[in-house]
Amino acid sequence: MIDLLAILLAAVFINNFVLVKFLGLCPVMGVSKQIEPAIGLALATAFVLTLAAGLSHLVWTWLLLPLGLEWLRTLAFILVIAALVQVVEAVMRQRFPVLYQVLGIYLPLITTNCAVLGVALLNTQEDHDLAGALVFGFGAAVGFGLVLVLFAGLRERLEAGDVPGPFRGAPIGLITAGLMALAFMGFTGMGAR
Amino acid sequence: MATAVWVLGLLGVALGALLGWVAVRFRRAGAPLADAIDKVLPQTQCGQCGFPGCRPYAEAIARGDADINQCPPGGEAGIRALAELLGREPKPLSADHGVEKPKVLAVIDEAECIGCTKCIQACPVDAIVGAPKRMHTVLDAECTGCELCIAPCPVDCITMVPARAGLAGWRPSRPLPRLTALVDAARLP
Numbered sequence: 001m002i003d004l005l006a007i008l009l010a011a012v013f014i015n016n017f018v019l020v021k022f023l024g025l026c027p028v029m030g031v032s033k034q035i036e037p038a039i040g041l042a043l044a045t046a047f048v049l050t051l052a053a054g055l056s057h058l059v060w061t062w063l064l065l066p067l068g069l070e071w072l073r074t075l076a077f078i079l080v081i082a083a084l085v086q087v088v089e090a091v092m093r094q095r096f097p098v099l100y101q102v103l104g105i106y107l108p109l110i111t112t113n114c115a116v117l118g119v120a121l122l123n124t125q126e127d128h129d130l131a132g133a134l135v136f137g138f139g140a141a142v143g144f145g146l147v148l149v150l151f152a153g154l155r156e157r158l159e160a161g162d163v164p165g166p167f168r169g170a171p172i173g174l175i176t177a178g179l180m181a182l183a184f185m186g187f188t189g190m191g192a193r
Numbered sequence: 194m195a196t197a198v199w200v201l202g203l204l205g206v207a208l209g210a211l212l213g214w215v216a217v218r219f220r221r222a223g224a225p226l227a228d229a230i231d232k233v234l235p236q237t238q239c240g241q242c243g244f245p246g247c248r249p250y251a252e253a254i255a256r257g258d259a260d261i262n263q264c265p266p267g268g269e270a271g272i273r274a275l276a277e278l279l280g281r282e283p284k285p286l287s288a289d290h291g292v293e294k295p296k297v298l299a300v301i302d303e304a305e306c307i308g309c310t311k312c313i314q315a316c317p318v319d320a321i322v323g324a325p326k327r328m329h330t331v332l333d334a335e336c337t338g339c340e341l342c343i344a345p346c347p348v349d350c351i352t353m354v355p356a357r358a359g360l361a362g363w364r365p366s367r368p369l370p371r372l373t374a375l376v377d378a379a380r381l382p
Contacts, residue, residue, distance in 0.1 A: 063200065072197050076204060083208035087215050094219040 004135045007128070011139025014188055017115050018147040019181040024115030028148055029173055038152035042145025044106040046138065048088065049119055052081045053137025056120035057130055077120040085110060115144055151180065227255040233274045237266045238317035239339030241291045246317060265291035297338040297353040299331045305350035312342035312351060
């Protein structure tokens with residue numbers, strides 16, 4: 001239990017996917033202009049990331065490891081994740097139309113998010129068991145969502161600010177992200193006693 | 194190596210079968226009325242109706258948010274087809290949204306073109322080809338004559354010419370758009 005909590009906290013803060021590992025930067029830059037879509041994307045990511053982490057862990061333990069096909073993992077994970085997102089989208093569209101309205105357009109976007117593959121690959125690297133893999137996926141998504149929403153809030157304010165011409169748009173966004181990454185480096189000390 | 198091929202192949206086949214099953218099992222209801230209306234609209238994607246394209250306008254009509262007389266490229270004939278499809282009275286084209294014009298095509302004066310790509314970005318149907326700092330040109334067969342490329346052009350080298358009448362300008366029309374729309378409408382629950 002303590003282990004799982006440690007995995008969760010580490011994934012959210014210390015090894016934050018966006019600001020420390022620099023994974024999933026494209027959606028953070030792309031969908032962070034307003035808070036509302038940012039929340040939608042964060043929720044969808046949490047959903048997909050947790051499922052993808054679990055499923056790719058199953059494929060890894062039951063298919064790739066026993067057959068000695070470790071080197072095939074990138075390809076196999078991409079295949080599984082892409083299919084998973086399609087299935088989730090189709091099921092959600094029919095069964096949970098309200099949820100689909102909130103998350104719908106973001107679901108296919110997430111397939112191409114490097115954070116998803118990152119979670120699957122890091123899970124194999126760190127030898128998590130199934131519960132660990134799920135928690136790690138969820139934690140990564142929470143960290144991703146946290147940064148995304150915070151960042152969207154900052155950018156909404158930046159819109160009103162008097163930013164010099166050459167810095168408007170993506171450049172000031174990247175500078176802001178850099179400053180946030182610096183702030184998150186403060187969490188690195190949490191791991192060491 | 195052979196195992197790898199088998200594993201990936203079977204994984205792919207299994208996932209494909211799963212996706213196929215899901216597609217059939219969880220078929221979405223969709224919006225059949227909006228589909229039928231969309232088929233009647235001229236697909237110029239010009240935005241004169243006040244919506245970003247033909248599909249959003251069709252959805253607005255289906256919801257009851259928009260009237261049927263907001264499409265200048267469709268003209269009188271288009272309004273009549275919509276009225277028939279929806280069982281309403283035809284009405285004259287709304288003057289706020291433009292006037293019906295004969296079909297035109299955009300032509301780029303290639304000697305003037307500076308290759309800025311602005312018209313390419315404006316074109317809703319990707320009928321303009323070209324690359325940065327290279328001459329652009331319009332594909333006649335794709336151009337819908339929506340005039341959206343004229344405003345962005347910094348050197349005013351785009352003109353609208355009447356679409357050629359007769360054999361040279363003939364394009365195969367979509368097969369019986371009105372009839373297919375009616376058949377689709379009859380299938381509505």
